[in-house]
Amino acid sequence: MGKxxxxxxxxxxxxxxxxxxxxxFALPLGILVAKGRMSKHKIVSxxxxxxxxxxxxxxxxxxxxxxxxxxYYLFKASxxxxxxxxxxxxxxxxxxxxxxxxxxxxxxxxxxxxxxxxLGFSKTHTFVRIICPQVVKxxxxxxxxxxxxLVKDTALAQTIGVAELFRVAQxxxxxxxxxxxxxxxxxxxxxxxxxxxxxFDAIEKKLSYYN
Amino acid sequence: xxxxxxxxxxxxxxxxPLLVLKDISFRLNKGEVLSIIGPSGSGKSTLxxxxxxxxxxxxxxxxxxxxxxxxxxxxNVVYAQKERLREIRRHCGLVFQNFNLFPHMSVLSNIxxxxxxxxxxxxxASEKTAMELLEKMGLTDKAKAYPCQLSGGQxxxxxxxxxxxxxxxxxxxxxxxxxxxxxxxxEILKVIKDxxxxxxxxxxxxxxxxxxxDISDTVIFMDDGLIVEEGNPKEVFEHPKSERTRKFLMRxxx
Numbered sequence: 001m002g003k004x005x006x007x008x009x010x011x012x013x014x015x016x017x018x019x020x021x022x023x024x025f026a027l028p029l030g031i032l033v034a035k036g037r038m039s040k041h042k043i044v045s046x047x048x049x050x051x052x053x054x055x056x057x058x059x060x061x062x063x064x065x066x067x068x069x070x071x072y073y074l075f076k077a078s079x080x081x082x083x084x085x086x087x088x089x090x091x092x093x094x095x096x097x098x099x100x101x102x103x104x105x106x107x108x109x110x111x112x113x114x115x116x117x118x119l120g121f122s123k124t125h126t127f128v129r130i131i132c133p134q135v136v137k138x139x140x141x142x143x144x145x146x147x148x149x150l151v152k153d154t155a156l157a158q159t160i161g162v163a164e165l166f167r168v169a170q171x172x173x174x175x176x177x178x179x180x181x182x183x184x185x186x187x188x189x190x191x192x193x194x195x196x197x198x199x200f201d202a203i204e205k206k207l208s209y210y211n
Numbered sequence: 212x213x214x215x216x217x218x219x220x221x222x223x224x225x226x227x228p229l230l231v232l233k234d235i236s237f238r239l240n241k242g243e244v245l246s247i248i249g250p251s252g253s254g255k256s257t258l259x260x261x262x263x264x265x266x267x268x269x270x271x272x273x274x275x276x277x278x279x280x281x282x283x284x285x286x287n288v289v290y291a292q293k294e295r296l297r298e299i300r301r302h303c304g305l306v307f308q309n310f311n312l313f314p315h316m317s318v319l320s321n322i323x324x325x326x327x328x329x330x331x332x333x334x335x336a337s338e339k340t341a342m343e344l345l346e347k348m349g350l351t352d353k354a355k356a357y358p359c360q361l362s363g364g365q366x367x368x369x370x371x372x373x374x375x376x377x378x379x380x381x382x383x384x385x386x387x388x389x390x391x392x393x394x395x396x397x398e399i400l401k402v403i404k405d406x407x408x409x410x411x412x413x414x415x416x417x418x419x420x421x422x423x424x425d426i427s428d429t430v431i432f433m434d435d436g437l438i439v440e441e442g443n444p445k446e447v448f449e450h451p452k453s454e455r456t457r458k459f460l461m462r463x464x465x
Binding site for chain 1: 305
């Protein structure tokens, strides 16, 4: 039992790596994608829209398999499993984050832009100092949802053979003819998401100094 | 010879097939107050937004403080180059109907932001100016407050301070009291009156007839995209020449 728990804690390390690396790249990438989606250039916004449609319209598990195997069939070269997982998660989550950002950006009243324009702010200054801080506050609840889903989605990494928490639990379960390890894994996810929720609550509270 | 601050000539503006401004020309001299009255949809707010370049015009010319912002050439409008346009626009301050304060910033930061990042003034100098303006607006104790903690009237006073902080040559008001109840309206009108006493050049789009009557040097009555009547308040309010103006003003007399 102690050995199993140790294994599971180690596997949780992999899960957390997938989780944090995905956030690290997908959160900023989402801004670029959102900007592209809102671009005035029809070609740019059209292409970005197709990308978002594919990412949201097909299963993540399929995208994982594609990212890992497609380069092999196309170029006879492939990246290692873990890198493939990160790439697949990042491009998938960036699409979802982008749509959340877009919703937030478009919910800011036009008057905020007009006031900025009248005060002589540059476009960049307006976006960074006036629009973004307000967007961040507005999108926190949706973002929390998405990040919580990410914690659970990390279990899909096992599809291409990355030994994360759920894979280790399943293996142990098969070895011991017992569902206990799987339920323990469930508890692990529950605790991780408890922390995520608390973190988002704290951020929301910090941002509640105005409404 | 009086100095012209706003010079609008033959301005036309359409939203699709709808002609909102049909042929507008007028001047506003330094130190004077111009009120624009008229029914909703007459184009008076659009005119103000064209002068502040929040909307572009389709024909005609506009100069601010003697600098040409836009003119017409062979049927096309030509705006000044980007940097130049930015400089010309800096002559104008605008106070909005819905205040449009930045909700995530304190009242003080709302007023210092443009001074610091547009005028490149130091934080200390910006705050000094801001505090002077807040004192003038009777909001000294609200410097650290956020806009949501202020009443509508206080928010509007803060937004007037924000516009004044850039030292504009002309301050434009787009129905500054339309979002306020009568009591708060009085509060804002008093602030504008005080500014008029200091010889601030102002252009006010308003539905407050008594106020327009009291503070203006010139009143313009607009209807259906045209200036129907223009003159000093006495002429326009007491001896209107056009039937349309008379009819409109009738509604405001008890």
